[in-house]
Amino acid sequence: MNKLCKTISLVLALCFLLASLPLAAGAEEVIDENLTCTITLGNWPADTAPDAEKALFEGYKATMAKQYPNVTLVPDYYSYTLSNYVPMAKGGTAPSIFQPPFTDPQLLISQHLVGDVTDALEAYGVLDKFSPSYVEMLADENGRIYGLPRDGYVLGMHINIELFRQAGLVDEAGLPIYPKTLQEMAEYGQIIKEKTGKAGLVFPASETYGGWLFTNIAWNFGCVGENALEYQDEDGRWVCNFTSPQCIAAMEFMRDLKWKYDILNADATTTDWAGAHSLLGTGEAAMNFAADDSVDQPTANKGLPVQDFALIPFPAGDAGRYALAGGTCYMFAPDITAEQGIALMAYLRIIGKLPFLDDAIIAGMRADYAAKRDRGAPVIPAISAWNDEAYNAAKQAIVDEYSNVDMRLYADFFDSLSEGTITLKSEEPVFAQQLYRELTAVIQRMITREGADVEKALKKAEESFQEYLDDEINDY
């Protein structure tokens, strides 16, 4: 077994090396020898990272050194969290580039903790290729850009087909009969719980996860537009709105999932994102609200065979069909210079994170998909954060080449995006994490106290979050 692992590692290392070689070879010529600066690169692979990954990044570094001989790259193992980033940014020790999730950019921008790269993006000609929703997430009120999308995701639902099979919820072709609406989700979950004894739905209701998922349910109950969970009034003040009839209905539905349908996992209030994937992957739960970028979690990481896994669109509610679109982005230290901005764009182009195509980038994608296939993760198309047809088509061609799944198990998810039958929404606009925390507390009350008063709990949460909004924005 060890021998096999070593052989696979070697093959992978070779793939990555091959992928990085043409990159270096094809980019022999100097692009700009006048560009002189030093950039520190967060998320550099640690010494303990697989050799293949380290080799890949060393390849990027070598290419950068050839194309921009006077730009010094300083690798940094830094991995972003909000709590560790703030003192670094204030102390002037933040890496030039780091990778926060899409929940944080607006907070970082409002606190002046990140650098402006608008001019550098314009110089590279990629400003107009951003998906508009991503531009909205990464810009300030003046339209200045502070980040770039690294990858995007759309929230849907992961399915453990084996449990659906045991519950008799499969058609003649053996494909799961999955819920199209939230109501069906509750009913199917009930059938699964009765027939298998396993949770119909795993709902991670700890910390901020519960509120994060609940916003999706609330949108489908109509908490959008004038009934949005937070909005700006005519005077420009941010107002929290948890007590609309739509939000109350959504929370009552949440309560029913526990007390009426009884489909939730036992320890929902202590379950986090990783725990939810674990329960689905190990066959303890049949459904999990999760995105296309985490399909490797229940499969490759927790052992669920890819043929027993499906990704479906987020179930619709009475008021429509909405799903969260988010991801991870690149952001930059607050004190970067214009030269550093240009150098950072050059680095991002080399590692294939800008919508430019060359053989090296395609080879890199190939190596990535081959690695995914080898470790038992589903190879499926990625949702692009760029509106660039050629770039997106090339990626799709490579996916087809390495595909290891029955695409019928994913078709409705991707069709709902391409056909526009699902409306994509970004996270609530201001202080989303705090909003999630307030809502998670309400959800916890609903699913641990049978007679809890939905309206009263939401009212309290609304007052608390309104005070927070007043404190942080309205009266600042």
Added chain:
Amino acid sequence: MSEKSNRARINGKTGENIKSWLIMLPGLLLMTFFVWEPLFESIRMSLYKTRNVELVRFIGLDNFVSVVGKDDFLQALVNTFTYTFWSLLIGFGLPILLALIIGETRRGKGFFRTAAYLPNMLPGLAVIILWSAFFSGEKSGVLNILLSKLGVPTQSYLTNYHLVIPIIIVIATWKGAGATALIYMAGMSSINAELYEAAAIDGATVWQRILHILLPAIRKLAGTLLILQIISVFQIMYEPMVLTKGGPDNASLSLMQLMWQYAFGGAMNYGKASAVAVIVTLILLAMTAVYSYFNRRESDWE
């Protein structure tokens, strides 16, 4: 004594004083830099409106008023006292009992001493993860598997707001009791053996020996450990943070965790976080003062 010799004595004393101060200087500098400065900075920050770690403007006690006025503060305060209550109920007597039992053991004392201390050597997070598997509410939870053998249906433990704090205290006690027992054992070993011999000659039972010799002898030590335990439990944070994330519905939220939430839980409000920290400090200072007062009175009587 002449004026000259007086001056020489004073100079000698001053020289000694300077030497003493020089010896203490590195320690004092480190204390100033790593303990006192952050402490005073925290107090200062609690009086300001902050933007991350920047002080924006002086707002007096507004942070305190805002923090104290929220439901989660009251809940966290009550929870923290509940943690302390359960900790004293479950965890205060147990180390004494352990020390007594191990102390009375004739064979394998070293083994039992090591075994009692072993949980304390495990990394804190590993202990929490271990126990979370034990108390898992799923069918695969260890306790549920054990209870199912007795015909008890699957139960949820960590989502039960009545049980969650006692469970966390059981875990903390499991980890920490052995180390405290060692301190008691050290205290017990310093009791004059002649007292036991005299008691044995007078026909005292084991219970009478414990009651009239051992417990009075360790009373002061127990008093010190009591106040240290209260201070330690009052700062409980990582256990609920990892095991229950403060839930369900804030039922296990502690004051220190609330402070962490203000600072790093998405709010990034260091001013309010500092206000919570100052409140915790004041409560602990008050409790320590009460303890010191009674301790001093007791000493005066003696």
